[in-house]
Amino acid sequence: MRRESRYKAIIFDMDNTLLKSNINFPRIKQDVFDQCMEAGLFPASFPFQEHTIATLIESARAARGFTAELETAVWNIVVAGEKVGMVGAELEEHVPEILELLSVETRLTVLTNNAREAAIDALERTGIASRFELIAGREQMTALKPSPSGIAYITSNYPAIRPEEWLCVGDSWIDGKAAQDSGIAFLAYNAKLEELQRRNVPAVGHILSMRELIHYL
Known part of the structure; x- marks a missing residue:
């Protein structure tokens, strides 16, 4: 098919990477x-503008006065928004064909800040869940991306694969930051390059079509 890949395993973000998110x-x-x-x-x-939902929640957790009741209220807001946004979500272009090609010799996983159950439902509904060996959501993290904890969870399941053999693919600086802090490579997909630069997040490349992923393997 091609020369042996430099990467043995890939961690995909979900929203706006595998799926066209409506969230x-x-x-x-x-x-x-x-x-x-x-x-x-x-x-x-x-x-406020400097934060993502994830970093905003982490900042709230660190603030005096953050209670269990408030945490429940905050996550209710997030879950409600996710549920609405996942209705009718479609695949990004060329995702099925690329996953079919990669799955022959590459370990494929998903890491999303969404709830794992919601992620599995969306990936099953769009017909690609079976392509992934492991799907991790926020329940598998000690902190949301840009924390590297989710990547650490995934890579711990594959002790024989070295950090340099992993590739993270995502559309946001938080995916790249999580990869950077984990010591693995990051490939940006339809990302805001100026944001990556401003956050000092390195990438091995930037692709506009999922078909281009093959060139980085």
């Missing part, structure tokens, strides 16, 4: 922020 992430982030501000967790000068 309104800005709306969810705003609602989470409003909930936290109402609880008095953040000062008026809090740099």
Whole structure:
């Protein structure tokens, strides 16, 4: 098929990498922020725009006054937004054919900040769940991406595969940061390159079509 790949295993992000996400992430982030501000967790000068949903929640957890009740309320906001956004989500172009090609000799996994059950449902509905040996969601992380904990969870299941034999593919700087802090390579897919540069997140390349992934193997 081709010369032996430099990577033996791939970790895919899900939203806007495998699936065309309909999740309104800005709306969810705003609602989470409003909930936290109402609880008095953040000062008026809090740099809201610098955060993702994940880093916003981690900041809230570290704030004085963050309670179990508030954590439940925050996650209810996130779950509700995810459920709405996953309805009718379709695959990114060329994903099925590339996964079929890769699965012959590459270990394929998924790491998403979404709930694992919701991720499995979406991947099964779109017909690609069976291509992945392992699907990890936020329940498998000690902290959400950009934390490397999810990658550590996945790679711990494959002790014979060295860090340099792993590739992470994702659309966001948080995927790249998690890969960077895990010591594995990151390939950006339809990512905002200026954001990667601003965050000092390195990538082995940037692809606009999933077909281009083959060239990096």
